[in-house]
Amino acid sequence: MNNQYVAPAGFKKWSTGLMIVGLLTLILGIIFLNPLAGAHGDNLNSTRFWAVLLQNSIFFLMITNVATFFIVINTLAMSGWQEAFRRVTEAISSVVPIMGGIAMIIFLCLVLGHRGDIYLWLDKNAVAHDATLKGKQGFLNPWFYLIYSLLAIFLWSYWGKKLRDMSLKTDEAGTMDYEASKKWYRKTLGVSAYYAVFYIVTIGSLIPWLWLMSIDAHWFSTMYSWYTFASGFVSGIALLTLFVIYFKNRGQLEYVTNEHLQDLGKYMFAFSIFWTYLWFDQFMLQWYGNIPEETIYFKVRLQGPYEGLFYLNLILNFVAPILILMKRAAKRNYFIITFMCILIIFGHWVDFYQMVMPGTVRMHPHLSWYEIGIPLGFVGIIMWGVSRFASRVPMTPKNNPFIKESIIHFV
Amino acid sequence: MIKKFVVGSFEDEKDLFPAVKNVRRAGYKIHDVYTPFPIHGLDKAMGLRETSLHTAGFIFGITGTSIAVGGMGYIFTTDWPLNIGGKPHFPLPAFIPITFELTVLMSAVGMVYTFLWLCKMMPGVKKHHFNLRSTDDLMTMVIECTPNSNPLEIENFLKQNGAIEINTQDAEEGWWFGRYDKEQKLYRAEEVALEE
Numbered sequence: 001m002n003n004q005y006v007a008p009a010g011f012k013k014w015s016t017g018l019m020i021v022g023l024l025t026l027i028l029g030i031i032f033l034n035p036l037a038g039a040h041g042d043n044l045n046s047t048r049f050w051a052v053l054l055q056n057s058i059f060f061l062m063i064t065n066v067a068t069f070f071i072v073i074n075t076l077a078m079s080g081w082q083e084a085f086r087r088v089t090e091a092i093s094s095v096v097p098i099m100g101g102i103a104m105i106i107f108l109c110l111v112l113g114h115r116g117d118i119y120l121w122l123d124k125n126a127v128a129h130d131a132t133l134k135g136k137q138g139f140l141n142p143w144f145y146l147i148y149s150l151l152a153i154f155l156w157s158y159w160g161k162k163l164r165d166m167s168l169k170t171d172e173a174g175t176m177d178y179e180a181s182k183k184w185y186r187k188t189l190g191v192s193a194y195y196a197v198f199y200i201v202t203i204g205s206l207i208p209w210l211w212l213m214s215i216d217a218h219w220f221s222t223m224y225s226w227y228t229f230a231s232g233f234v235s236g237i238a239l240l241t242l243f244v245i246y247f248k249n250r251g252q253l254e255y256v257t258n259e260h261l262q263d264l265g266k267y268m269f270a271f272s273i274f275w276t277y278l279w280f281d282q283f284m285l286q287w288y289g290n291i292p293e294e295t296i297y298f299k300v301r302l303q304g305p306y307e308g309l310f311y312l313n314l315i316l317n318f319v320a321p322i323l324i325l326m327k328r329a330a331k332r333n334y335f336i337i338t339f340m341c342i343l344i345i346f347g348h349w350v351d352f353y354q355m356v357m358p359g360t361v362r363m364h365p366h367l368s369w370y371e372i373g374i375p376l377g378f379v380g381i382i383m384w385g386v387s388r389f390a391s392r393v394p395m396t397p398k399n400n401p402f403i404k405e406s407i408i409h410f411v
Numbered sequence: 412m413i414k415k416f417v418v419g420s421f422e423d424e425k426d427l428f429p430a431v432k433n434v435r436r437a438g439y440k441i442h443d444v445y446t447p448f449p450i451h452g453l454d455k456a457m458g459l460r461e462t463s464l465h466t467a468g469f470i471f472g473i474t475g476t477s478i479a480v481g482g483m484g485y486i487f488t489t490d491w492p493l494n495i496g497g498k499p500h501f502p503l504p505a506f507i508p509i510t511f512e513l514t515v516l517m518s519a520v521g522m523v524y525t526f527l528w529l530c531k532m533m534p535g536v537k538k539h540h541f542n543l544r545s546t547d548d549l550m551t552m553v554i555e556c557t558p559n560s561n562p563l564e565i566e567n568f569l570k571q572n573g574a575i576e577i578n579t580q581d582a583e584e585g586w587w588f589g590r591y592d593k594e595q596k597l598y599r600a601e602e603v604a605l606e607e
Contacts, residue, residue, distance in 0.1 A: 284504045290496070328465070410451045 022377010066236025080402030
């Protein structure tokens with residue numbers, strides 16, 4: 001069977017087209033939305049420009065970074081079932097540096113422009129008259145924000161690249177004997193262990209607090225990082241599944257069967273419920289506690305223009321997955337899984353939308369050309385990056401020590 | 412009900428799979444296959460239908476959900492309304508943890524008992540053992556005889572397919588409560604009655 005993917009003309013056309021749409025939207029945004037004005041929230045369009053860029057760059061960076069995390073957890077657990085589509089995971093993780101670069105540029109712009117409308121703690125006057133923000137200054141200050149973001153993005157990209165290189169080396173080396181595969185596994189295990197520990201101190205705690213929770217600078221929730229992680233993880237798995245189905249339809253990935261698809265479906269099902277669990281924990285404790293400085297976060301979202309979005313979020317990300325993905329037959333059906341992947345990615349995009357928007361544009365949310373054009377651009381970049389990596393490497397890692405486990409995988 | 416069974420035991424699962432296939436193709440009825448450990452894909456090879464355990468689990472779960480929501484809703488709105496911290500009388504978020512717990516409890520416990528029932532494994536239940544080594548290191552395939560079938564022919568067929576221990580047994584096919592020795596005596600009595 002053909003083991004070399006060649007991107008068809010239609011796919012290239014779509015990815016380029018989407019990137020052009022994104023770029024055009026950005027240019028139109030720069031022209032019409034006046035991004036340089038109103039750092040104190042007096043210009044709504046300007047705030048909207050940066051808030052949308054922030055939401056999309058963080059969301060798409062997080063869901064591509066999940067691919068690296070997926071390789072890491074499977075290496076740590078010594079699991080082999082996913083090796084048949086390992087190259088797809090690696091292809092998505094190869095987009096992390098690009099997404100990270102874009103996100104970093106946006107963070108830099110926000111800090112250099114003193115955007116107090118996005119991050120209140122960037123506004124020096126507001127901080128000077130605010131005891132709470134003063135107290136948080138050790139953590140919420142431009143230097144810590146930039147250096148920690150840079151460190152996180154760099155190390156995710158660096159270790160991801162190392163894991164990809166190690167995996168690509170197996171193709172050249174030929175079939176490995178027991179000793180060689182053991183050595184190879186020990187090496188990947190080392191990198192994975194570093195990555196996993198670092199993942200806990202970034203996605204597991206500080207990064208979502210810095211990037212997203214500090215938009216509502218007075219409010220805090222210890223569940224927030226896990227909740228954001230769950231949101232990113234389930235949509236990352238959905239993205240992975242979408243590409244696995246795409247490559248399978250292109251005649252690649254000869255060892256991927258319904259069994260692998262069902263396991264990916266189980267991942268989506270399980271982590272949709274995990275997301276709901278964390279979302280609900282955060283919501284219920286603050287609803288029950290009924291302390292004004294905590295409930296203000298949900299008051300904005302529950303009463304006012306975001307009310308519909310609040311319930312839509314719950315329907316898209318909890319009710320739909322639990323009811324549709326529950327049956328075994330549904331998880332083995334290519335159409336239903338494709339539909340659910342798109343639904344879940346969209347649902348969690350909505351989730352990120354309602355994390356960012358109420359704290360920035362407040363009572364005037366928009367959902368028009370700018371909010372739709374920018375994510376399309378990011379989708380185009382992901383499509384381009386994945387097909388770039390995939391067309392350069394063999395799609396099935398035939399010499400991987402775990403590949404047999406993946407071939408005989410049976411649920 | 413007492414029936415005649417031909418019992419063939421296999422040493423390796425790589426002999427067992429082709430044997431199961433051949434036996435089904437030859438048209439013999441497989442009563443069951445007993446293995447010392449779970450073998451992936453054997454259920455498919457034997458042509459067993461998909462289990463209905465998950466449907467039972469869903470029904471148990473929904474029962475738990477409705478009991479929890481209905482119970483708490485009735486108590487807090489109709490039977491004995493209390494003002495707790497100024498919260499509404501039907502505070503759904505506060506009910507969710509208990510609803511969740513009861514759903515899990517009902518579906519888990521219900522599914523365990525359904526599983527035991529489906530496998531005929533309730534505590535105290537006795538079944539005939541076709542070959543005691545099937546709990547240790549042999550895979551035992553049991554073929555049910557019809558009045559027309561010739562046990563010797565089936566035994567030969569199994570031998571050709573790689574069975575190492577073959578015999579024909581008269582046994583109770585279902586399950587019962589009680590003791591093994593007592594029941595074994597009952598068989599003999601029944602058999603004698605049948606012969607007369």
